[in-house]
Amino acid sequence: MSRYIATRAIRGANALVNEAEAMLARALDEKGPDTPVAFPNTAYYLPVIYGMTGREIEKLGELPEVLTQARNLLHPTPSQRHWTPYLGETLDSGMATLLTAETIEAIRYVYGMQPELLPGFELAGGTAFTSPDMNDAEGESANGHLNGAIDDIQLRSWGIQLVDGRMPGFAAIVGCAKSNEAAVQIVRELQRRNILCFLSGNINGRSIIHQLDEEGVELGYDTYTVPFGTDTLSAIYALGFATRSALTFGGLKGGQAREILTYNKDRVFAFVLALGEVDDLKYAAAAGAINFGFPVVADTVIPQILPTGVTTYEHVVSLPWNEIEGADDVEKAERLVQKCIEVRGVKVQVADVPVPVPYGSAFEGEVVRKADMRVEFGGRGSRCFEYLKMAKLDDLTDGKIEVVGPDFSEVDDQGTMDMGIVIEVAGRQMEQDFEPVLERQIHYFVNGASGIQHIGQRDIAWIRISSKAADAGFNLEDFGKILHARFHSDFGAIVDKVQVTIHTEPGQVEERLREARETYDFRNKRLEDLTDDAVDEFYSCTLCQSFAPNHVCIVSPERLGLCGAYNWLDCKASFNINPTGPNQPIKLGRKVDTDQGYWEGTNDYAKVGSHGVVEEVAMYSIMENPMTACGCFECIVMLIPEANGVMVVSREDTSMTPAGMTFSTLAGMAGGGIQTPGVMGVGKFYLISPKFISADGGFKRVVWMSSILKDTMAEELKAVAERAGDTELIDRIADERSVTTVEELLPWMEENNHPALTMDPIF
Amino acid sequence: MPIDIPMDNWPGSVKTVTLGATSDQGGTRSSTVTIGGDQSLPFMHFEKPTANRPVIAMEIAPARPAEWSPVLLETWSEVVDDPGAWANACEEAGADLIVLQFGLKGAGDEPIAADLATSAVKTVLGATGLPLVVLGPGQAEIDNAILVPIADETKGERLVLGLCEDGNYRTIVASAMANDHLVLGRTPMDVNLAKQLNILMTDMGLPLDRIVMDPTTGALGYGIEYGYSVMERLRLAALQGDAMTQLPMMVNPGFETWKTKESKVGEGVPEAWGEWTERGVNWETLTAVSLIEAGANVVVLRHPDSLKRVRAAIDDLMAFETV
Known part of the structure; x- marks a missing residue:
């Protein structure tokens, strides 16, 4: 908290309470204590006062006690000489300001000074008044005045959209923009994002309301821009609206101040945009808004309050207009609004994928044959890669899509060209570890477009565009549009900005590819370094409980889910995106036995997750309390007692195994969420993990393995053999080409000198 | 020889939910219906008394539902053209609740409009004093468009x-919170999804005693085992103390069975299938009673004879209630 801001906010609040007391005394004198006070068409009395204090104010005579309460919240300004705490004092002063501002506006309603008169002004839809003199012949509110407080009817319509997320948030704009053009652009940028605009305040008598009115911008309910009044105090209507949202849609009652404030912080994505110089009163009102969790962004130089606390992110941010990068007011306005969105954590919604071909998951499996193809990237004739990296929020422009190099119009039909897709994402919740998780989604996202085929990933990506899609107008930029839309809609919880660059200029492709490959290597190493000992939580996965109700996967860095689709990083990302979803963190807690792989946390979770069926689970053993399986495992590992080892059968292997059963028969034993010592379903990448049945002797226990695994994982298995100190280890393992019975297996092991023969008995 | 019946003593129980409000309570219903409160598996009278009997809701539509089996339309005859009269007929037939189910289309072939939907609800509220369940067609956008004004x-x-x-x-x-209503949450036959939706809804501040869940089910012969098993597991979890599964369940055997060929088609089917109406009513009754055994607190039916038979079955099951 800045002492400068604290001083000015506290000073502003003191001044306002003094002013209000004088004003109220005069009103009581002139109008009498029984004079009714009310905002038009609301059942929530004076809403901020009602929400924060529970007082149901209906008469002038009840207002003095509100001001007394406000006065009690005031504090002396912080000492210049000694450091004293002032965050609480500042927030109190902010609250005092809100109670007082609402009191003043209520008195002004009594005097007919609210809604504020503005001759010649035409409201495009606004609060309906019960008092007939404010309405015209049709009962519509008459022209010549601003809107003042929002009525309950409009609150219901907008409030529900704010709560259910259809409307991302509201902006309380206070003051006057640098120019009329800037004012128009700021409001346009907010409207474009479906953000509600509440307008109030002025700088030396000029308000953004005047600016917009002069430029012919229609203001009112119909255009989602509500002119409250040209003074700062009318901004109180924004907080009255916020308070009533919590009362109406949050099931809260008047007087539940803390709950109402928290509700707004968590659910109503509002912020204050202060345009022009910030005076004491504005600081005081801003301190009031911060109580609601609404941060303040100013377009002038003011001290900032960056630490997180009462608001979700920064409290006060200064972004001076003339320092904003941008060629013109349009670009500056866009940057400013983008900053507001970041500071408040407003989530942008992209409803549709804007491409000229049909889009949906139904097209994911579509194949584009050579004959139907317009152009391809990757495969044999050219290079294609995709690379997603994290960037700083400030460095990206959301939705910017750039094609660097030629498009494919010059390429012959069925021709080929180089392409590199570089995606930069930024977000408050984004972590570098999520890069590969997001990058793998490109495959699904791109495949969703009809007439586009995507195969592979990283630098072995291979993309085809069909002639039909090309004729429909699909071009390179559309890849960017797809990715921008889908990353926002599917990963909005961790991604706030997405920027895509498509490189086709061969030199650039070369250069970017080199950078990408360095990162791929880095990620591979990162995965190697990411060991079970290096983390303090694993993740659960209960995705398969729909058909195996008592099975729960425990996913650790060195043991991925048995389906092969979810590793530890995927689970971590999934939890961040969907905190109530199927992947929950499991705090490991006390180590029970690190050889077998028992922790207090994993055991406790196994009990809860399996609904009491599984008491304990050993992460690294097939012999003792092995992990259960649903049915979607990639491989089955099974004990061959005679061989003092295990066999590994791939899902893709239909032949007979030394256990006398094929994969499909074995699957019945391995699945269903039952713990069967000696049988386990696993993901195939667990085979190469140093923690693969490490309690039972590790990979050297593998005496037989489906040849398809040997072939498709040759590189990885070679590394495992080297790690085991026996480069010929894989060749010592039998497969279905040489051995299909136990009788054949033992002589084969003797002949090939399999290490399991000389290992300790497995049980 | 005396036999000790082993008894379960569950730590958890199902929440009690009251549907409808009388004029004293801010509504216009002549009576309310209370469901849930279960402290043991259904009808284990020797463990715990049944807190509230399972109740029977009858489904009606705002206009003649063209896709309904002719057997049903014939049985209800002209009342299907007037939701008020239909609701009244259901009340007379002995229903505990009315379910007004909107489809995608209104009376003509027009998409359902919010104002017409609202007036249909008011008609039903005016015609019957029973508590009312209002269901949109199940397409998020349309549900929102009609349910908010309702x-x-x-x-x-x-x-x-x-x-x-x-x-x-x-x-x-x-909108339920803003207007003192309850909600029905539906998830596609999955314990974890049901639980997750309950977490998300209560996270918005809606109290648990204003939520009823529909875990979805299938008709007899069309996946009832799957639905039964999910309901049973939800109920077991609730009794074991998992707060986010402790909600009463409402399922829709009427809808499920009357869309099967056995109930919907009367001609060109094997003779061994027997008389059409009897077959449909049997199908609906058996499905409903099975689901009640799985823990359903509300079953939604379509045929008045099924209502009688399910009512008789509940009475039978409750006859063993001893203290």
């Missing part, structure tokens, strides 16, 4: 509004 116009009635699903629960929950 909720606004019937504030205080403690209607059950649905369907809350993953995609639109926020809108329906918010």
Whole structure:
């Protein structure tokens, strides 16, 4: 908290309470204590006062006690000489300001000074008044005045959209923009994002309301821009609206101040945009808004309050207009609004994928044959890669899509060209570890477009565009549009900005590819370094409980889910995106036995997750309390007692195994969420993990393995053999080409000198 | 020889939920219906007394439902053209609750409009004193478009509004909270999804005693085992103390069975299938009674004879209630 801001906010609040007391005394004198006070068409009395204090104010005579309460919240300004705490004092002063501002506006309603008169002004839809003199012949509110407080009817319509997320948030704009053009652009940028605009305040008598009115911008309910009044105090209507949202849609009652404030912080994505110089009163009102969790962004130089606390992110941010990068007011306005969105954590919604071909998951499996193809990237004739990296929020422009190099119009039909897709994402919740998780989604996202085929990933990506899609107008930029839309809609919880660059200029492709490959290597190493000992939580996965109700996967860095689709990083990302979803963190807690792989946390979770069926689970053993399986495992590992080892059968292997059963028969034993010592379903990448049945002797226990695994994982298995100190280890393992019975297996092991023969008995 | 019956002593219980509000309570219903409160598996009278009997809701539509089996339309005859009269007929037939189910289309072939939907709800509320469940067609956007104004116009009635699903629960929950209604959450036959939706809805501030869940089920011969098993597991979890599964369940055997060939088709079927109406009613009754055994607190039916038979079955099951 800045002492400068604290001083000015506290000073502003003191001044306002003094002013209000004088004003109220005069009103009581002139109008009498029984004079009714009310905002038009609301059942929530004076809403901020009602929400924060529970007082149901209906008469002038009840207002003095509100001001007394406000006065009690005031504090002396912080000492210049000694450091004293002032965050609480500042927030109190902010609250005092809100109670007082609402009191003043209520008195002004009594005097007919609210809604504020503005001759010649035409409201495009606004609060309906019960008092007939404010309405015209049709009962519509008459022209010549601003809107003042929002009525309950409009609150219901907008409030529900704010709560259910259809409307991302509201902006309380206070003051006057640098120019009329800037004012128009700021409001346009907010409207474009479906953000509600509440307008109030002025700088030396000029308000953004005047600016917009002069430029012919229609203001009112119909255009989602509500002119409250040209003074700062009318901004109180924004907080009255916020308070009533919590009362109406949050099931809260008047007087539940803390709950109402928290509700707004968590659910109503509002912020204050202060345009022009910030005076004491504005600081005081801003301190009031911060109580609601609404941060303040100013377009002038003011001290900032960056630490997180009462608001979700920064409290006060200064972004001076003339320092904003941008060629013109349009670009500056866009940057400013983008900053507001970041500071408040407003989530942008992209409803549709804007491409000229049909889009949906139904097209994911579509194949584009050579004959139907317009152009391809990757495969044999050219290079294609995709690379997603994290960037700083400030460095990206959301939705910017750039094609660097030629498009494919010059390429012959069925021709080929180089392409590199570089995606930069930024977000408050984004972590570098999520890069590969997001990058793998490109495959699904791109495949969703009809007439586009995507195969592979990283630098072995291979993309085809069909002639039909090309004729429909699909071009390179559309890849960017797809990715921008889908990353926002599917990963909005961790991604706030997405920027895509498509490189086709061969030199650039070369250069970017080199950078990408360095990162791929880095990620591979990162995965190697990411060991079970290096983390303090694993993740659960209960995705398969729909058909195996008592099975729960425990996913650790060195043991991925048995389906092969979810590793530890995927689970971590999934939890961040969907905190109530199927992947929950499991705090490991006390180590029970690190050889077998028992922790207090994993055991406790196994009990809860399996609904009491599984008491304990050993992460690294097939012999003792092995992990259960649903049915979607990639491989089955099974004990061959005679061989003092295990066999590994791939899902893709239909032949007979030394256990006398094929994969499909074995699957019945391995699945269903039952713990069967000696049988386990696993993901195939667990085979190469140093923690693969490490309690039972590790990979050297593998005496037989489906040849398809040997072939498709040759590189990885070679590394495992080297790690085991026996480069010929894989060749010592039998497969279905040489051995299909136990009788054949033992002589084969003797002949090939399999290490399991000389290992300790497995049980 | 005396036999000791082994008894379970469950730590958890199902929440009690009251549907509808009388004029004293801010609504216009002549009576309310209370469901849930279960402290043991259904009809284990020797363990715990049944807190509230399972109740039977009858489904009606705002206009003649063209896709309904002719058997049903014939049975109800002309009342199907007037939701008020239909609701009344259901009340006379002995229903505990009315479920007004909107389809995608209104009376003509027009898409259902919010104002017409609202007036249909008011007609039904005017015609019957029973508590009312109002369900949209199950497409998030359309559900939102009609349920929000309905909720606004019937504030205080403690209607059950649905369907809350993953995609639109926020809108329906918010409007239920603003207008003192209840909600029905539906998830596709999955314990964890059901639980997750309950977490998300209560996270918005909606109290647990204003949520009913529909875990979805299938008709006899069309996946009832799957639905039964999910309901049973939800109920077991509730009794074991998992708060986010402790909600009463409402399922729709009427809808499920009357769309099967056995109930819908009368001609060109094997003779061994027997008389058409009898077959349909049997199908609906058996499905409903099975689901009640799985823990359903509300079953939604379509045929008045099924209502009688299910009622008789519940009476039978409850006859063993001893203290």
